[in-house]
Amino acid sequence: MNDFKMPALGADMEAGTLVEWLVKPGDRVKSGDVIAVVETQKGAIEVEVFAEGVVSDILIPVGERVPVGTVLAQIDGAGVAPLPVEPAIVAPKPAPQALAEAPPKPTVAPQVSRRKITPAARRRAVALSLDLETIVKGTGVEGSIRLADVEAAASVARPAPPLTRRGLDLSQMRQAIAAAMSRSKREIPHYYLAETVDLHLSLTWLEAFNADRPPIERILPAVLFLKAAALALREQSKLNGAYENGVFLPAAGIHVGWAIALRGGGLIAPAIRDTDKKTLVELMAAMRDLVERARRGNLRSSELTSPTITVTSVGDRGAESVTGVIYPPQVAIVGFGRVATRPWAVEGRVESRPLVTVSLAADHRVTDGHIGGLYLAAVARLLQEPEKL
Amino acid sequence: MTDAEIRALILELICDIAPELDPASARDQDDLREIFDLDSMDFANLIVAIHDRTKIAIPEADYNKLFTLAGATAYVREALASSAARTR
Numbered sequence: 517m518n519d520f521k522m523p524a525l526g527a528d529m530e531a532g533t534l535v536e537w538l539v540k541p542g543d544r545v546k547s548g549d550v551i552a553v554v555e556t557q558k559g560a561i562e563v564e565v566f567a568e569g570v571v572s573d574i575l576i577p578v579g580e581r582v583p584v585g586t587v588l589a590q591i592d593g594a595g596v597a598p599l600p601v602e603p604a605i606v607a608p609k610p611a612p613q614a615l616a617e618a619p620p621k622p623t624v625a626p627q628v629s630r631r632k633i634t635p636a637a638r639r640r641a642v643a644l645s646l647d648l649e650t651i652v653k654g655t656g657v658e659g660s661i662r663l664a665d666v667e668a669a670a671s672v673a674r675p676a677p678p679l680t681r682r683g684l685d686l687s688q689m690r691q692a693i694a695a696a697m698s699r700s701k702r703e704i705p706h707y708y709l710a711e712t713v714d715l716h717l718s719l720t721w722l723e724a725f726n727a728d729r730p731p732i733e734r735i736l737p738a739v740l741f742l743k744a745a746a747l748a749l750r751e752q753s754k755l756n757g758a759y760e761n762g763v764f765l766p767a768a769g770i771h772v773g774w775a776i777a778l779r780g781g782g783l784i785a786p787a788i789r790d791t792d793k794k795t796l797v798e799l800m801a802a803m804r805d806l807v808e809r810a811r812r813g814n815l816r817s818s819e820l821t822s823p824t825i826t827v828t829s830v831g832d833r834g835a836e837s838v839t840g841v842i843y844p845p846q847v848a849i850v851g852f853g854r855v856a857t858r859p860w861a862v863e864g865r866v867e868s869r870p871l872v873t874v875s876l877a878a879d880h881r882v883t884d885g886h887i888g889g890l891y892l893a894a895v896a897r898l899l900q901e902p903e904k905l
Numbered sequence: 906m907t908d909a910e911i912r913a914l915i916l917e918l919i920c921d922i923a924p925e926l927d928p929a930s931a932r933d934q935d936d937l938r939e940i941f942d943l944d945s946m947d948f949a950n951l952i953v954a955i956h957d958r959t960k961i962a963i964p965e966a967d968y969n970k971l972f973t974l975a976g977a978t979a980y981v982r983e984a985l986a987s988s989a990a991r992t993r
Contacts, residue, residue: 662924723965723966726965727964727965730956731949731952731953731956731963732953732956732957734949734965736945736946736949737945738945738946777944779923779925779942780925803946804946804950807946831944831945831946832944832945833938833939833944833945
């Protein structure tokens with residue numbers, strides 16, 4: 517028998533509201549399946565199960581708010597693997613209760629397919645107390661339900677019982693960010709470094725790479741940043757992991773939390789698993805998928821619990837540099853500013869070059885500026901050999 | 906496609922990316938990225954969507970021609986006209 521519990525999906529999450537069950541007693545589940553949707557301060561999150569077996573009992577009904585760790589359901593099954601507590605972090609040897617590199621496979625598509633609903637449609641449905649199940653067919657991409665579908669359904673449907681709010685509540689999101697960042701600034705002695713990197717070679721290479729590809733296969737410069745930031749962690753592993761209860765726990769894998777700005781406000785940084793091992797094309801697809809799901813409210817629990825470091829890139833309309841605040845219990849955050857064309861000295865001459873400011877904020881309880889400097893130097897070096905990324 | 910149809914299509918595709926905003930607020934010379942708060946990924950997705958719906962080639966070097974509604978409409982119109990001329 518395995519207990520399926522309310523997970524902790526962020527640094528300061530204390531409780532969550534069960535908003536949807538995707539299984540019922542008697543259903544068979546396997547590790548990685550999404551079986552419930554939980555509403556947190558950061559919006560609705562799909563929660564995966566990390567056990568195999570049959571759902572024997574559902575203990576918490578939809579609509580109930582319960583503390584982190586509360587048993588939500590019981591999974592009955594033979595040969596059930598022990599439930600991993602936190603997949604990404606490995607305790608330092610010789611700790612006897614070292615956590616195993618755990619088995620979740622977030623890349624495996626969940627068995628349960630859910631209807632796509634645009635955030636605006638979801639908000640409107642809530643405002644109208646409209647049951648989304650009454651909408652038979654969405655007219656959006658892949659049958660997703662759009663605002664117009666909700667309006668159309670509302671004009672014919674009778675008012676349904678009020679729905680539990682599933683969309684993102686921005687004031688709640690703000691509170692979650694405030695709590696995590698306050699804790700970070702209170703507890704983590706940050707140090708800050710920055711390096712200006714010439715992107716001439718990277719962008720020239722990228723231009724050629726994208727030139728003969730259709731739009732869907734083209735790669736954004738941010739993908740090069742992400743890959744370089746991940747590969748450089750192989751050289752400086754003390755920036756990759758968690759600081760908990762007075763010790764640094766190095767992470768077994770490099771799972772970069774990619775900071776995504778949500779439309780209308782708010783921020784979330786779900787993990788791209790094994791960032792360093794993915795190709796640029798895979799990373800672009802992963803990034804596109806995460807942005808879409810973050811905005812729709814379809815992120816999975818493992819994506820929120822597994823980041824081992826955060827990378828933020830402000831894009832082409834952002835500021836020239838960004839210095840991040842570490843997301844606890846992580847120990848570093850890497851920031852890429854806007855790419856700006858500026859004068860740059862090349863072999864004694866001044867040339868016009870695309871430049872980016874790369875910053876590092878890191879935890880002084882774990883590393884010093886020396887390590888941080890080596891890390892930024894590695895990122896800069898990797899961006900001079902884009903074909904190897 | 907007429908200019909009005911192209912303009913409507915572009916606004917529809919933006920609406921899929923930024924569903925909370927009112928497309929009617931867009932004026933021809935506005936920078937779409939600013940008024941619809943499109944980041945690099947959003948804009949890349951808009952290009953993908955325009956390509957999927959019209960089948961026109963949009964080289965990366967031309968992206969800046971599509972920053973405004975007027976520019977994007979003209980770009981799509983000309984690309985459609987030149988691809989029609991080639992197949993004729």
